[in-house]
Amino acid sequence: MNHQWAAKALSLNARKHLPPALFRGLTRREAHHIQRNFSENLFHPGEPVPRNPADAPFVALLxxxxxxxxxxDAQGAWRLFALTFTGELLSPLGPSGSGGRLSALERTVLLTCDRTNFDALATEIPRLRLNLLHLMQGQIAETHRWQTLLGRKTASERVASMLEWFHVRQxxxxxxxxxxxxxxLGQMSGLTLETVSRQIRRLEKARIIALPQPSRVQVLNPTALHTLTGDAPAHRAA
Known part of the structure; x- marks a missing residue:
């Protein structure tokens, strides 16, 4: 389906799940006003998402x-550039003008706002622009921190960490x-295809994960998976 960035009012369900970081420090009236100026765009699994600079939104939140x-890449082959998950900001620095392609891996809803409307909102509510900046900085800092930690891990810890990372981000x-x-997965973790496959088979054999489909992973034992990452024990609220 050929989607345009159509202006659609947010559904009631969407309003309940807007990223809280975007509305930190705002009054209820300010948050409601912002919501009415964002659009909701639905994409189905495998469907391309437009990145034409002429009509792409200024702000896009998953x-x-x-x-x-x-x-x-230089040889003309498609290579992974970025992954964006629920609650995250779609990077405005992506290769929208250099032949990049963006696609939904599952049922995906984007909240969008064009530059004109966002600038008007930010002028009226200055905290909005600050919140957006903090959201973007937080994503960059978390990715950098995670990549630094990944470089210190063993092969088994890297694969377990990648799977847990996807699990938490989803x-x-x-x-x-x-x-x-x-x-x-090997490219992202600095491992060979054979090593990745071997580690995944070990996790399956230990019944920590299951693979009902090649593109689906069922985490059977999140605690055991976290233990295998080599990170400090996770502290969860009671």
Whole structure:
């Protein structure tokens, strides 16, 4: 389906799940005013998301789902550029003008706002622009921190960490979408395809994960998976 960035009022369900970071420090009236100026855009699994600079939104937040962005390398092959998950901001620095392609990996809803409306909102509510900046900085800092930690891990810890990372970023659902294939998982973790496959088989054999489909992972034992990452024990609220 060929989507345009159509202006649609947010559904009641969407309003309940807007990223809280975007509305931190705002009054109820200010939050409601902002919501009325954002649009909701639905994309189905495998459907391309437009990145034409002429009509792409200035702000795009993922309400639910998973997006994958690819670019062509020097040899003309498509390579993974970025992954965006629920509650995250779609990077405005993506290769929208250099032949990049963006697609939904599952049912995905984007909340969008064009530059004109956002600038008007930010002029009226200055805290909005600050919140957006903090949201973007937080995502960049978390990705950098995670990549630094990943470089210190063993092969088994890296694969477990990648799977837990996807699990957490997708809301710790029972079954998560695996947004990359095993070769790409190896590229992201600095491992060979064979090593990644071997580690995944070990996790399956230990019944920590299951693979009902090649693109789906069921986390059977989140505690055991976290233990295998080599990180400090997770502290969860009672």
């Amino acid at each position: 309400l639910c789902g998973t997006l994958r962005e690819d670019v062509r 809301g710790e659902r029972g079954k998560l979408v695996l947004p990359v294939n095993r070769a790409e």
